Every structure is written in C-alpha cells, then in structure tokens.
Amino acid sequence: MLSQLSIDPIRPAEFPDDETILALGRQVLDTTESWKVGKTFSKGTVQTLSRAKGPGDGAPWHCRVSKHTKEDATFDEFWSKIGVNKAENEKQFVSAIKKVTLVKRISETQSIWTLYYTFPPPVSPRVFTVLQTIHFYESAPRIGMVVSIPVDLSGPGDEDLAKLEEKGTKGRYVSVERLLELDDGTVEWRMATSSTPGGSIPNFVTESSMPGQISAVNITSSYAP
Secondary structure: OOOOOOOOOEOHHHOOOHHHHHHHHHHHHHHHHHOEEEEEEOOOOEEEEEEOOOOOOOOOEEEEEEEEOOOOOOHHHHHHHHOOOHHHHHHHHOOOEEEEEEEEEOOOOEEEEEEEEOOOOOOOOEEEEEEEEEEEEOOOOOEEEEEEEEEOOOOOOOHHHHOOOOOOEEOEEEEEEEEEEOOOOOEEEEEEEEEEOOOOOOHHHHHHHHHHHHHHOOHHHHHOO
16 A cells, blocks of 8 residues: 655556545645745746655655746646646656657556656666656646656566666656646646656765756746747
C-alpha cells in the first residue's frame, strides 16, 4: 500500500487507485506552505520553496508557485496544456525532452508515459517513466491536479511495455501539479517535485539547479499575442 509519494518506482501490478494517489498529492501540496522559501524567478513572479529529504523520501522536494491573470492565460487554457496530453505538451516547453511515448492508457484518468531527455556532453540521455493520474474538480473553486509517480517496467509481465522505453540512464521523479482558480479569475499554478537523474551526477549539482529548472517552464508563452 502506497503510504507517501517518493521517487521509489512502482510496478504496474502495484498501482494504487486514483483517489489514493490524489490524496497523497494533496498532502504534499498542503505542506508546501511551510517549506523553506527560496529564490524568485521571472522578475519575481515565480516563488520557489524546498523541503529537505525526510523519512521515506528518496530525495529532497522542491516547489514552484506562480499566479496568473487572464491576460497571461485563463484557467481553461492552462488546463488544456497541463491536464490534457501533459507529457506531449511538456515537450514543447522543455527543450531537453526529445521524445515522449504513451506506454499504456489505463483509463481516462490514468496513463503511463515515458520521456526521453538529452543533455550536452558528457551527460548521457535520461529516461523517465511515470504513471500520470489526472483529476478535474468542477465545483468552485475549480481545481485541476496531475500527479506523476515513477514506474518500474523491469519486472516479469511488463516486457512489452518496457520495449517502448528509449535506451538511456533511468532517472526517477515524482510530482504534484495543481491549478487553482481563484475568485477573481486569477490562476495559481503550484507544482512540487522530487527527483534523481540517476547515473553518476552528484546530488549537490542536481539539487542546486532544481529551483531554476522548475521555474523556467512557461506555458503561458504559447498564448502570447
């Protein structure tokens, strides 16, 4: 039984149900209010926060929070990028992602995706495979959530799924992303993530670069006139 979100991968036969994953995601987001405040980015519009590695965590956690008016993008426009084909949309905004593949669609709200990243030498390509659980809360305030947890396809019975993964060093990440529509139509975009790139990259290098990385994604640029 999954008791908390972490970078420990889960086999498909062990996947929890949607509500369990979403409840754990809400728990993570609820704690971000008390995380250590970090740097701001994008001229002060993106606030970063962090939490040290705790019991059961495979790595520290990082968070980014930003608020957007309708001039940036509406809630529906945001959700069209984050809540629909999220992995494919990420490829448009994250230059390191070179290929995304839908491994298996489990239901309308759950699917397995694998993402292939390339980096400048000497860093070798990385492969991240995740289960994405998506939920939209229609009642006011409208909320959209996406929880991604790492998946292990190396076990017996998953050979056909594993064939869809690219060749590369296996990395792992877990993330919780939430869009919250406020009373005035402003959208709060909050994302918390924990990750490891795998391989021999020192942890301090990865951790020091995380605030900048998670703040750099700007899907609102696609709505600019």
